[in-house]
Amino acid sequence: MIEDVGGAEPLPGLSRERVLREAMRLADEHGMDALSMRKLGRVLDAGAMSLYHYVASKEELLDGMVDLVFAEIELPTREGDWREVMRRQLASARDVLVRHPWAVPLMESRTNAGPAGLQYREAVTACLRRAGFSIEMTAHANWLLSSCVYGYVLQEVNLPFDTAEDLAEMADEVYLPLLAPDRYPYLSETASTLLAGGYDHTAEFDFGLDVVLEALERLRVRSAGRD
Amino acid sequence: MIEDVGGAEPLPGLSRERVLREAMRLADEHGMDALSMRKLGRVLDAGAMSLYHYVASKEELLDGMVDLVFAEIELPTREGDWREVMRRQLASARDVLVRHPWAVPLMESRTNAGPAGLQYREAVTACLRRAGFSIEMTAHANWLLSSCVYGYVLQEVNLPFDTAEDLAEMADEVYLPLLAPDRYPYLSETASTLLAGGYDHTAEFDFGLDVVLEALERLRVRSAGRD
DNA sequence: GCGTACACCGTACGACGTACGCTGTACTAT
DNA sequence: ATAGTACAGCGTACGTCGTACGGTGTACGC
Numbered sequence: 347m348i349e350d351v352g353g354a355e356p357l358p359g360l361s362r363e364r365v366l367r368e369a370m371r372l373a374d375e376h377g378m379d380a381l382s383m384r385k386l387g388r389v390l391d392a393g394a395m396s397l398y399h400y401v402a403s404k405e406e407l408l409d410g411m412v413d414l415v416f417a418e419i420e421l422p423t424r425e426g427d428w429r430e431v432m433r434r435q436l437a438s439a440r441d442v443l444v445r446h447p448w449a450v451p452l453m454e455s456r457t458n459a460g461p462a463g464l465q466y467r468e469a470v471t472a473c474l475r476r477a478g479f480s481i482e483m484t485a486h487a488n489w490l491l492s493s494c495v496y497g498y499v500l501q502e503v504n505l506p507f508d509t510a511e512d513l514a515e516m517a518d519e520v521y522l523p524l525l526a527p528d529r530y531p532y533l534s535e536t537a538s539t540l541l542a543g544g545y546d547h548t549a550e551f552d553f554g555l556d557v558v559l560e561a562l563e564r565l566r567v568r569s570a571g572r573d
Numbered sequence: 574m575i576e577d578v579g580g581a582e583p584l585p586g587l588s589r590e591r592v593l594r595e596a597m598r599l600a601d602e603h604g605m606d607a608l609s610m611r612k613l614g615r616v617l618d619a620g621a622m623s624l625y626h627y628v629a630s631k632e633e634l635l636d637g638m639v640d641l642v643f644a645e646i647e648l649p650t651r652e653g654d655w656r657e658v659m660r661r662q663l664a665s666a667r668d669v670l671v672r673h674p675w676a677v678p679l680m681e682s683r684t685n686a687g688p689a690g691l692q693y694r695e696a697v698t699a700c701l702r703r704a705g706f707s708i709e710m711t712a713h714a715n716w717l718l719s720s721c722v723y724g725y726v727l728q729e730v731n732l733p734f735d736t737a738e739d740l741a742e743m744a745d746e747v748y749l750p751l752l753a754p755d756r757y758p759y760l761s762e763t764a765s766t767l768l769a770g771g772y773d774h775t776a777e778f779d780f781g782l783d784v785v786l787e788a789l790e791r792l793r794v795r796s797a798g799r800d
Numbered sequence: 801g802c803g804t805a806c807a808c809c810g811t812a813c814g815a816c817g818t819a820c821g822c823t824g825t826a827c828t829a830t
Numbered sequence: 831a832t833a834g835t836a837c838a839g840c841g842t843a844c845g846t847c848g849t850a851c852g853g854t855g856t857a858c859g860c
Binding site for chain 1 (some may be wrong): 577579677678680681682683684686692695698699702708709711712713716717720721722724725727728730731751752757758759762763766767770777780781783784787788789792
């Protein structure tokens with residue numbers, strides 16, 4: 347059967363690229379639960395089994411999606427203060443992961459890094475090494491910074507509100523009753539304060555990142571002075 | 574039908590407690606994929622549908638499991654230097670999460686904190702507040718420390734080896750071919766070095782934690798001096 | 801004109817979560 | 831004693847999932 351190449355829509359037949367892209371779109375818009383081979387096929391005007399010409403299995407599809415996510419993250423630039431460079435880079439990583447929240451748990455259970463994932467890690471490692479960190483310290487820093495991003499996004503996508511208004515709306519109905527002050531005095535104190543002052547995901551992220559970057563800088567300078 | 578109370582095995586009929594415990598055992602031993610209502614029922618000598626008398630849905634079952642995991646984490650003690658207390662506490666958290674790796678992605682997609690989860694967060698918040706952190710700074714510290722633990726465990730359970738021997742074994746077959754030095758010079762440099770020196774998950778965790786704790790202590794002292 | 805390769809699909813199998821309605825037992829009110 | 835009610839547990843069935851398998855038609859080399 348010949349491919350229907352009539353429409354103005356992007357229908358250049360199937361391709362691995364198109365399959366992965368559409369899978370990402372489905373996951374972004376309707377969540378990971380909505381991503382089934384049948385639904386993906388339907389979106390692509392194809393049968394479920396046709397997809398298996400481009401991905402070996404659903405697992406491999408997920409691997410590919412994760413790699414596409416890595417490819418979206420800005421790589422560290424080559425010049426500039428390493429802290430500034432990493433700040434920009436990690437902000438981009440957070441951005442991308444928040445935009446594709448399904449990717450975080452996926453990265454966790456996935457062992458096979460794709461080319462984009464490898465290139466990403468290579469670039470970050472390179473940035474730290476060029477800044478003067480030793481190999482061991484680079485490994486430490488790499489771990490710590492990645493932890494912050496992963497952990498932060500994990501927490502951000504978890505919270506059931508996106509904006510300060512959402513938060514204020516939910517507070518009365520859900521949070522305050524849950525956090526009875528007599529049972530959870532400290533939590534409820536914190537909740538009230540944050541509620542009053544507004545809550546900004548980005549500010550929270552930047553603050554933590556700053557603490558870590560400055561601490562690492564101190565270690566870098568100290569070890570450099572010892573050379 | 575009367576319950577068969579003959580055997581020496583722990584068979585006190587069904588109960589929410591028993592259902593949750595057995596679900597955890599299944600997930601621990603055979604992974605999250607193996608946790609289905611049918612299999613869980615079989616392990617409990619019951620039909621799948623009987624479980625629905627103790628959990629409203631599989632989602633609620635997962636909520637309960639997550640809360641049991643929180644309950645396993647040691648709470649911070651009341652006295653001692655806050656850094657030492659938190660170090661112990663977070664080490665316990667890492668320990669528990671590595672023992673139940675399925676819990677990490679679960680915590681991510683779960684909005685409803687159970688009593689143990691709330692109590693855990695309350696205790697950590699209390700510890701930081703009593704150490705002298707402001708409400709805002711406590712929130713920051715809480716976020717940062719949690720991120721480290723989550724992110725760290727995310728990375729640890731990801732790595733396909735547990736011990737240094739495992740790593741050495743896999744290295745030749747998998748890592749070194751993957752990390753071609755001409756394409757990924759920095760990564761392969763790091764891999765060789767870490768391989769030669771051995772790799773210790775605990776040391777890596779402790780190092781990063783120390784960096785963060787010391788940085789937070791500096792902030793605490795500085796703000797205390799301003800009072 | 802024929803053979804082969806390939807893109808694609810329909811069907812089917814065994815798993816899954818769970819809605820529904822049926823059992824048999826235990827307890828309470830009369 | 832009897833009837834009524836509540837409840838623990840189960841069997842069956844529906845619609846979903848991933849995917850193995852065996853088609854079917856078109857394109858192209860000989």
